[in-house]
Amino acid sequence: MPGSPTERAGAARRDWWPFALVAPLILFLAAGFLIPVLMMLSRGVTDHELASAWPETAQALRGWDGAGLPDETVVPILAAEIVGARKAGHLNLVANRLNYDRVGSRSLVYRTADALEGGAPARSFADLARIDPRWSEAGQWASMRQAAGPLTSFYLLASLDRRLSPQGAVERVEAEQAVFVDILLRTFKISAVVALLCALLGYPVAYLLATLPPRLANPLLILVLLPFWTSALVRTTAWVVLLQSEGVLNGFLIGAGLIEAPLPLIYNRLGVYIAMTHVLLPFLVLPLYGVMKGISPVEMRAASSLGAGPVAAFLKIYLPQTLPGLAAGMIIVFTLALGYYITPALVGGGADQMVSGSIAFYTNQTLNWGMAAALSLLLLLPLGLMLFAGRYLARTVPA
Amino acid sequence: MSLPPQTGTAFVEFAGVEKVYDGGAPAVAGLDLEIAEGEFVTLLGPSGSGKTTTLMMLAGFEAPSAGDIRLQGRSLAGKPPHRRNMGVVFQNYALFPHMNVERNVAFPLGVRGIRGAQAKAKVEEALALVDLDGLGARRPDQLSGGQRQRVALARALVFEPDIVLMDEPLGALDRQLRERLQVEIKRIQRRLGLTILYVTHDQAEALTLSDRIAVFAGGRLQQVGSPKAIYEHPRNAFVAGFVGENNGLRGIVTRRNGSSCEIRIAGDLVLQATPVGPLAPGDAVTATIRPEHVRLGPDLAAPCNLFSARVDDVAYHGDHSRVRALLPGGAAVTLRSEERIELGASEPLTIGWCAEACLAFADGAEPRP
Numbered sequence: 001m002p003g004s005p006t007e008r009a010g011a012a013r014r015d016w017w018p019f020a021l022v023a024p025l026i027l028f029l030a031a032g033f034l035i036p037v038l039m040m041l042s043r044g045v046t047d048h049e050l051a052s053a054w055p056e057t058a059q060a061l062r063g064w065d066g067a068g069l070p071d072e073t074v075v076p077i078l079a080a081e082i083v084g085a086r087k088a089g090h091l092n093l094v095a096n097r098l099n100y101d102r103v104g105s106r107s108l109v110y111r112t113a114d115a116l117e118g119g120a121p122a123r124s125f126a127d128l129a130r131i132d133p134r135w136s137e138a139g140q141w142a143s144m145r146q147a148a149g150p151l152t153s154f155y156l157l158a159s160l161d162r163r164l165s166p167q168g169a170v171e172r173v174e175a176e177q178a179v180f181v182d183i184l185l186r187t188f189k190i191s192a193v194v195a196l197l198c199a200l201l202g203y204p205v206a207y208l209l210a211t212l213p214p215r216l217a218n219p220l221l222i223l224v225l226l227p228f229w230t231s232a233l234v235r236t237t238a239w240v241v242l243l244q245s246e247g248v249l250n251g252f253l254i255g256a257g258l259i260e261a262p263l264p265l266i267y268n269r270l271g272v273y274i275a276m277t278h279v280l281l282p283f284l285v286l287p288l289y290g291v292m293k294g295i296s297p298v299e300m301r302a303a304s305s306l307g308a309g310p311v312a313a314f315l316k317i318y319l320p321q322t323l324p325g326l327a328a329g330m331i332i333v334f335t336l337a338l339g340y341y342i343t344p345a346l347v348g349g350g351a352d353q354m355v356s357g358s359i360a361f362y363t364n365q366t367l368n369w370g371m372a373a374a375l376s377l378l379l380l381l382p383l384g385l386m387l388f389a390g391r392y393l394a395r396t397v398p399a
Numbered sequence: 400m401s402l403p404p405q406t407g408t409a410f411v412e413f414a415g416v417e418k419v420y421d422g423g424a425p426a427v428a429g430l431d432l433e434i435a436e437g438e439f440v441t442l443l444g445p446s447g448s449g450k451t452t453t454l455m456m457l458a459g460f461e462a463p464s465a466g467d468i469r470l471q472g473r474s475l476a477g478k479p480p481h482r483r484n485m486g487v488v489f490q491n492y493a494l495f496p497h498m499n500v501e502r503n504v505a506f507p508l509g510v511r512g513i514r515g516a517q518a519k520a521k522v523e524e525a526l527a528l529v530d531l532d533g534l535g536a537r538r539p540d541q542l543s544g545g546q547r548q549r550v551a552l553a554r555a556l557v558f559e560p561d562i563v564l565m566d567e568p569l570g571a572l573d574r575q576l577r578e579r580l581q582v583e584i585k586r587i588q589r590r591l592g593l594t595i596l597y598v599t600h601d602q603a604e605a606l607t608l609s610d611r612i613a614v615f616a617g618g619r620l621q622q623v624g625s626p627k628a629i630y631e632h633p634r635n636a637f638v639a640g641f642v643g644e645n646n647g648l649r650g651i652v653t654r655r656n657g658s659s660c661e662i663r664i665a666g667d668l669v670l671q672a673t674p675v676g677p678l679a680p681g682d683a684v685t686a687t688i689r690p691e692h693v694r695l696g697p698d699l700a701a702p703c704n705l706f707s708a709r710v711d712d713v714a715y716h717g718d719h720s721r722v723r724a725l726l727p728g729g730a731a732v733t734l735r736s737e738e739r740i741e742l743g744a745s746e747p748l749t750i751g752w753c754a755e756a757c758l759a760f761a762d763g764a765e766p767r768p
Contacts, residue, residue: 298489299495301460301489302487302494302495304480305458305460305486305564306510308510309479313481321496
């Protein structure tokens with residue numbers, strides 16, 4: 001009887017039981033993955049260096065409308081906090097942060113700190129200008145106000161080669177600094193081409209696997225899975241051995257007299273496409289194989305008996321039913337390719353580096369985690385769109 | 400034989416057709432069969448008897464290893480399935496899951512270049528024929544098993560094929576639905592004058608539907624004939640046992656005189672039977688007798704065979720009862736009675752049957768599945 005209270009309590013306990021089983025995994029994922037990722041990503045939209053090293057200056061700058069120079073009362077506050085931050089050892093952080101936006105801000109902060117510690121007065125803008133004339137530039141103060149936090153568009157705009165003018169309008173950065181739009185577009189292009197190549201190469205393979213008798217299909221399936229059992233690094237270096245100028249392929253072609261000079265097969269875009277397509281191919285074949293296995297061969301016989309030739313039967317009956325699997329495989333390959341980093345670094349040239357390389361650079365080399373986080377956010381956005389598109393596609397075309 | 404096919408005018412003709420897979424025993428061997436236009440022919444047999452292989456060879460999905468299949472006198476050899484203009488209904492419907500009912504039925508029209516209003520009219524007509532009007536927008540997974548099979552039927556009929564091939568089309572349905580669809584298939588076949596080749600392992604279905612039945616066993620055609628001929632005059636013990644129910648009593652021929660013979664069975668009982676084929680004294684035979692031909696009671700009107708037996712079991716079937724009786728020698732005979740049977744186990748009873756209803760076949764002359 002569902003009505004009895006003890007029965008209901010029992011049912012509630014049973015409902016919770018599966019969750020209790022997966023709770024350790026959920027906690028592990030939250031603690032080891034979700035929370036750190038969110039904390040990292042939040043650095044892309046927040047500014048805390050200035051606010052933590054110079055809290056009262058940050059407070060004062062936030063209250064200013066950004067036109068011209070701020071109220072002069074901010075000068076003694078700033079002077080006191082510059083000296084205080086240097087004593088506490090925090091000056092380095094805020095000097096680096098200001099230097100991201102205005103090159104030279106780092107030396108400005110240190111020179112001012114030196115002068116203030118040497119006893120220079122700092123009660124007015126005129127006092128500061130005597131230490132360094134840059135303190136009288138409105139742009140310097142606007143830059144500091146934009147860095148006062150707590151939220152900032154600075155990193156996201158910088159990731160798109162944009163910045164806020166002192167007047168608060170979005171403008172392009174100088175052409176020689178504009179690199180990220182190119183890198184992002186290149187990343188999407190390489191990923192799209194690799195997904196397409198995987199689809200063209202993988203569809204016939206999946207079809208073969210799904211239609212061959214198991215006696216032949218099983219060994220072939222193992223061959224498809226084989227790349228999974230070697231590390232991406234090993235597979236990529238294998239391509240270096242095969243494709244380099246003195247490599248196996250060029251050696252064979254020259255030895256056979258087909259070409260005179262070695263073909264440039266690696267350390268360029270071609271090498272990136274070849275190596276990434278190879279590494280990612282199983283991710284397309286497996287979901288597609290699964291979908292193709294679910295299509296009854298009798299359907300193809302039925303199509304044939306109803307008058308459809310092999311081509312018409314394939315285009316009208318088989319292909320439409322495999323599209324969800326193809327889309328799933330291509331989305332997986334595309335999203336994995338977006339994050340690729342080792343392969344382009346090893347087999348690509350300077351003009352083939354992808355955005356993950358920049359993220360790694362900011363994370364490991366310059367410790368500019370704000371930029372790393374902002375670039376990651378820009379990568380995540382299309383990922384979300386792809387997943388949404390995939391779900392939509394899966395709904396409209398029944399498997 | 401209600402519709403005897405005449406040589407030379409056969410609509411479909413199998414001539415010496417054989418199918419061998421990878422050097423194994425032939426799946427179909429020495430098949431000669433003719434189907435007349437407008438005829439409903441059923442291939443009946445247990446699984447593995449070659450009936451589905453025969454159908455698939457006609458549809459073009461399998462090529463004969465030997466022999467020839469002709470449609471209207473022209474050989475079908477080398478003609479791919481999509482050029483044969485045959486409507487095939489498969490056991491598991493084989494509807495296209497990504498298309499709704501309307502597009503499924505319109506599919507054979509589309510590949511023939513029939514589109515637009517003309518196609519729409521034909522689809523509507525076909526759906527009305529199978530009582531599915533108004534369900535055109537449904538997807539196959541939103542239909543019941545019976546509805547799916549109706550869609551498959553409509554799809555196989557809409558392009559006016561030369562012949563309709565049905566491979567156990569009702570096998571996946573429950574009994575009541577199966578019987579209802581049998582009636583409808585027969586009605587549609589009569590109305591449109593369709594030629595149908597139908598495959599089933601259900602002998603009752605074959606008897607209900609067919610103009611002629613071809614009984615298969617072990618890859619060979621055992622007998623072809625009208626349902627009545629197959630049921631009443633089986634040519635061998637396999638057909639006698641497979642079509643309808645039959646009691647089999649094994650024994651030895653002791654005397655043969657013209658159209659009857661005498662057989663001794665276990666317990667030294669002697670019975671009179673009608674021999675099928677050449678039988679001589681000393682031959683091992685199986686005497687068959689259908690349950691409805693076994694009479695019950697002491698007041699039998701001079702039957703040829705009369706035995707006293709003992710009740711083993713009585714089963715109540717509503718409109719009739721079945722009694723399993725044991726003869727003194729231990730052989731079991733099942734009989735069917737329309738009357739109420741008030742007998743308990745081990746009670747004695749008298750059973751008997753006429754020699755005309757008791758057919759004797761030589762043992763080992765035909766395959767046993």
